Amino acid sequence: MPRSSEVYIWHKEIRFDLPFSLLLENLLYIGVARSESWHVRPHFHDHFEMCYVDKGQGWFTIEDVPYTVKQGDLFLTRPGEVHQGAASGEAEFCLYYVGFQLARLSTLELEYYQLGIQRVAPDPSQQIKALFDQIFFDELQQRQSHALEMVQSLFLQLLVSLLRIYAQATRQENKPPVPLSPVLRQALYYLHSDPGGYTTIDALALQFHMSRSHLAREFKHAMGISLGYYMRSIALEWAKIYLKETPDTVSVIAERLHFSSIHTFSMFFKRHTNMSPQEYRKSLLHSDSYRQDDH
Secondary structure, eight states, rough: OHHHHHEEEEEEEEEEEEOOOOOOOOOOEEEEOOOOOOOEEEEEOOEEEEEEEEEEEEEEETTTTTEEETTTTEEEEOOOEEEEEOOOOOOOOOOEEEOOOOOOOOHHHHHHHTTTSSSSSETTTHHHHHHHHHIIIIIIITTTTTTHHHHHHHHHHHHHHHHHHHHHHHOOSOOOOOOOOOHHHHHHHHHHSSSTOOOOOOOHHHHTTTOOOHHHHHHHHSSSSSSHHHHHHHHHHHHHHHHHOOOOOHHHHHTTTTOSSSSHHHHHHHHHHHHOOOHHHHHHHTTOOOEEEEE
């Protein structure tokens, strides 16, 4: 196994952080997230990150350029690029993700930096899925002998396969993506800077002197997901985070997320999780939410 590796297991997500001890210290982490309400706020890394949609559909943005993704699609971000994303719809969503550096592989690093603005590419032969499954499930979870050496070999195959897939997609791509409008960029900023702060589409539309229907239509057209559903997803995900990671009472969390009452919050939470906030918090005590160090 990798030196000083760590396994993080959250509700519906497993991640291996992998500071490798061999010469090619490239693979930083690898994980799987399963949640129909999955989303991440705008952020950036000092490394590359590849995501693969194993089930469902969703969207990402890089520097305000939106992309829709579906089952079998790859998505790549380069160091320093601000990006965010979310699942779309109520269907099951499963995302594979890998963080990596290429400082010791200068030829590959140059090619990854030269990738164009089109970052979504289909993987019809499921090469990336097969390699990911081998790394994550066969080697790391099963703790095979010489797993470190095997993972390094599979990871190099994954890096080259990614470049080949993007090269093929670039040859077939004719229409460049269109950047987000200033209104949608600002709307996303508002929604993420104060989760739950805008409880209705009308309240958000008022900030832009737009009609509710106009804003909702523009958001759905650009992001491939309804604005109402996205607003609910943000509130739900932050509710789960507060219930899991803070000792705050349900009443305090409801107020923080701008619900009118604890009853309204509890009804909202149960409608989307089939559990009350108290039941959800209690379930975490018996779940696999722990951190395991492997030296």
